[in-house]
Every structure is written in structure tokens, then in C-alpha cells.
Amino acid sequence: MTTPAVESDLGWALGAVFRRYVRSAERVLAGLPGGPRGYQVLTSAVEGEACSQQTLAHRLGLDKTVMTYLIDDLERAGLVERRPDPADRRARLLSATAAGRDSLTATAAALRRAEDEVLAPLAAPERDLLRDLLRKLATREDANEACNAPC
Amino acid sequence: MTTPAVESDLGWALGAVFRRYVRSAERVLAGLPGGPRGYQVLTSAVEGEACSQQTLAHRLGLDKTVMTYLIDDLERAGLVERRPDPADRRARLLSATAAGRDSLTATAAALRRAEDEVLAPLAAPERDLLRDLLRKLATREDANEACNAPC
DNA sequence: TATTGTTATACTCTATAACTATA
DNA sequence: TATAGTTATAGAGTATAACAATA
Numbered sequence A, B: 001m002t003t004p005a006v007e008s009d010l011g012w013a014l015g016a017v018f019r020r021y022v023r024s025a026e027r028v029l030a031g032l033p034g035g036p037r038g039y040q041v042l043t044s045a046v047e048g049e050a051c052s053q054q055t056l057a058h059r060l061g062l063d064k065t066v067m068t069y070l071i072d073d074l075e076r077a078g079l080v081e082r083r084p085d086p087a088d089r090r091a092r093l094l095s096a097t098a099a100g101r102d103s104l105t106a107t108a109a110a111l112r113r114a115e116d117e118v119l120a121p122l123a124a125p126e127r128d129l130l131r132d133l134l135r136k137l138a139t140r141e142d143a144n145e146a147c148n149a150p151c
Numbered sequence C: 001t002a003t004t005g006t007t008a009t010a011c012t013c014t015a016t017a018a019c020t021a022t023a
Numbered sequence D: 001t002a003t004a005g006t007t008a009t010a011g012a013g014t015a016t017a018a019c020a021a022t023a
Helices: A010-028 A035-047 A053-060 A064-076 A098-118 A124-138 B010-028 B035-047 B053-060 B064-076 B098-118 B124-138
Strands: A080-085 A088-096 B080-085 B088-096
Touching: A010 A035, A010 A098, A010 B010, A010 B035, A010 B098, A010 B124, A035 A053, A035 A064, A035 A080, A035 A088, A035 A098, A035 B010, A053 A064, A053 A088, A064 A080, A088 A098, A098 B010, A124 B010, A124 B124, B010 B035, B010 B098, B035 B053, B035 B064, B035 B080, B035 B088, B035 B098, B053 B064, B053 B088, B064 B080, B088 B098
Parallel strands: none
Antiparallel strands: A080 A088, B080 B088
16 A cells, blocks of 8 residues: 555545645635635625624534634725615624625635635636535535525 | 635635535544544554654644554553664654554454545546546655654 | 754643623 | 623643653
């Protein structure tokens, strides 16, 4: 056996790729509050799909308190805003500022390059295939998850 | 747009799948010290591929101090043993006990079922394809990584 | 002097619990 | 009474630094 046995383990491979991705993304998103997570929140804010902080937190795999801190930072940086939801004034509607949209546009390209660097060992069709397979797994709607639903 | 935009993000999908995997694996490996990580260390120990704790730590994406604690727990549970490497007595050679091998055998099947549950939305050929693609990304040998090398 | 592994310590990150305001 | 969000606090997890043994 010329290859370590852990390397045939799905969990190991998943973890290794995930770590590599996070490292690349953090390098590219160093200037953005919250790094990769902040980027995902900002994306959701720009798309106006943040029904509530809790829904967004769940979708992103975060605790609601972590989401509070994250948005605090993004708001302090002038990238997003929250205002009470008129329909339910306990909840906050998250929206991106002009600066936030600009920041997203600017970083999106760089992040894409970082992704491609992580996917470098794969040919272009394989990259798309992997993206599709992962998305298919990630967006499965089972259990009690209302987190895939749009606003 | 009927689907949240974050869901077309590779990082989001990778994170979501990874979180789902870890949750499943932790449930199945609840009895094993260190959970999924302990499992990976145990696998390496059984295969006798743990040249040094540091090499193994790097391969598994852990700090060397974390590796110490992890092995402490596995050793206390009687699953692995460490003894000085005759070739370099600073290093420890990690090996599995009979109980460790039994434990790995017993949990491997359960873990495989947990994996398949995570991969459930995919057809069998797609699952294999995903495993291959991830492994291809994870085992790329670049930079200064001697961590893919066998012992 | 450099390196492996250990230990102690400090730090970061996350989750728990209590609170405010809405419903 | 229950829920969204916030805040403070405690806890888990991680990394840093100092050390002992060996190279």
C-alpha cells in the first residue's frame, strides 16, 4: 500500500478540501469583516434573501449569537444595514449598502480565482461536476429545515 | 430567482456538506475518544502509517499539541500505544492494540452507513465520482507537504 | 543548535443563559 | 406565552510558549 489509508476516508478528504478552501478564501477575503462567513452574509444581504438573522444563521451553520457579532462587524464597516421588519418588528431586515455591493463585486472575482486554485487538480468539466454534486448534497431539504426556502 | 444565491457558492456548499458529515460521523462515533478525528488517528495507527505524531497531525489538519491530547485519550481507552521510535528516539511510533483494531472494524461499517446517508441524494455512481474528485483534490501534493508520503 | 513530543498557559471561538422588544 | 435579537458570561477548543529528551 503506497497511499495512507486515511486518504480513502471520505471524512478525511472532505476535511482536507474544506481546510484548503478556507485557507485560500481567508487569504483573499482578509479585508472583509468575518472573512468567508462575512462574504456569505454579504452575499445574502445583497440578494435581499435574509428573511431573518436566525434563518440566515441556520443556513450558514452558525449560532444566532455569532450572526449578531458578524453583522455588527459588517455594519460597522458600512457594508450592510439592518432595520426592523415592518411585518414583524422583532426581526431585522438585512440589506447591503452601496459600499457593500461594491465590496461584493470586487471580492467575488478574487474569490472565484481562489476557488479555481483549490480546484486546480481537476479539469474544467470535473470542477463543474464537483460543484453540482456538492450543491446537490448541500441543498437537500430534509428534516425541519426551512433554511433553503427563499424569503 | 427561487434559490438563495449563497447556495451557488462553492464555499457554502462545501461547508454545509462538511457540517452534515461531521454531525453524522459524530453520532456514529460517539463512543470513540476524539470522534471523527480519533477515528482517523486510529485508522492510521492500525495501518501503521504514523511515522511521527507531527506528520500525522499535519496530515489530519491538527496542531501537534491537539494530537498529543487526542492520542492520550485513545491510549487511555486502550486502543493505541506509543513507543519510542528506535530510529529516532525523540519520535513515537503509534500502533493499534488488538482492542483498537476490533474497535476500528466495528465502527468502520457504521461509519460507512453514515457516509452513505450523507450521500443519499446521489446515485451510486455519483457517490463514487464525488469520492474520487474529493480525494483527487485532497491528495494533491504541492507546497512543502511531506504529509502524503507513506512511512 | 534543531527537532519531537509534552505540559502549562493564554487566547479565540462558540454556545448558554438572561434580558428587551415585540408578537 | 412564545419568538427575534442582543448582551454577558461561561465553556470548549485551539494555539503559543517553555521545557525535556534526543539528534
